[in-house]
Each structure stands twice: as structure tokens, then as C-alpha cells.
Amino acid sequence: MSLEKIIGTTLRVGVVLSATLVVLGLTLLYADRSPSHINSSSYGIHQVLVGLISDNPASIVFLGVIVLVATPTIRVLELVLNYAWEKDRLYVVLSAMVLTLMLFGILVLPIIK
Secondary structure (H helix, E strand, O other), X not given: OOHHXXXXXXXXXXXXXXXXXXXXXXXXXXXXXXXXXXXXXHOOHHHHHHHHHOOOHHHHHHHHHHHHHHHXXXXXXXXXXXXXXXXXXXXXXXXXXXXXXHHHHHHHHHHOO
């Protein structure tokens, strides 16, 4: 399978899965008549996982958002692996730097106060 097809498939699956989770979560929130205001700053990955175990519809929405954010990150990881497979050191380094900056922005910056 070519790199373009792999990346295209990753992006399609990520967006469809994310949209499905968000719509499902919003539908369940509406059906449950839960509060209309949800404080997203109080939701981290741990809270989402705990909420999924306790059937919290808001956690399904936030899982969809996490999948949406993870999709381009996975795409860059695929590029790193592809360039490593092709032994193209320059693009491995450049792609790895982009991946590192993305992960830093996603995982580290939100917890710095």
C-alpha cells in the first residue's frame, strides 16, 4: 500500500470516527437531558476514561475531540516511519521534530500553569 493511501485512510478513519463519537455523545447528552454547560477545562484524558466507564455522554464527545486531535499526529508518525523505512535521514529528523513539537503542544503545554 502506498504512503498516500495509508495517510488518506488514516485521515478518513480518524475524521469519521471522531464525527461518529461526537454525534453519538451529543445525542446521548440530549436524550439524557444533561446540563447544557460542560466545563471542558476540567476534562483530561483520565476524566474521559473514567467518564466512559461510568457511561458519561460528555466523555464520548471529548473522546471524539481527542480522536480528531490525534489524527494528524498519527499522520506525522506515519511519515516518520515511512522516511525511516526509506532511510531518508533528513526527513526522518524533520518529521520527528514536527511530531515532538505536536506532542509537546498537546501533552505538555496544557498542564503548564
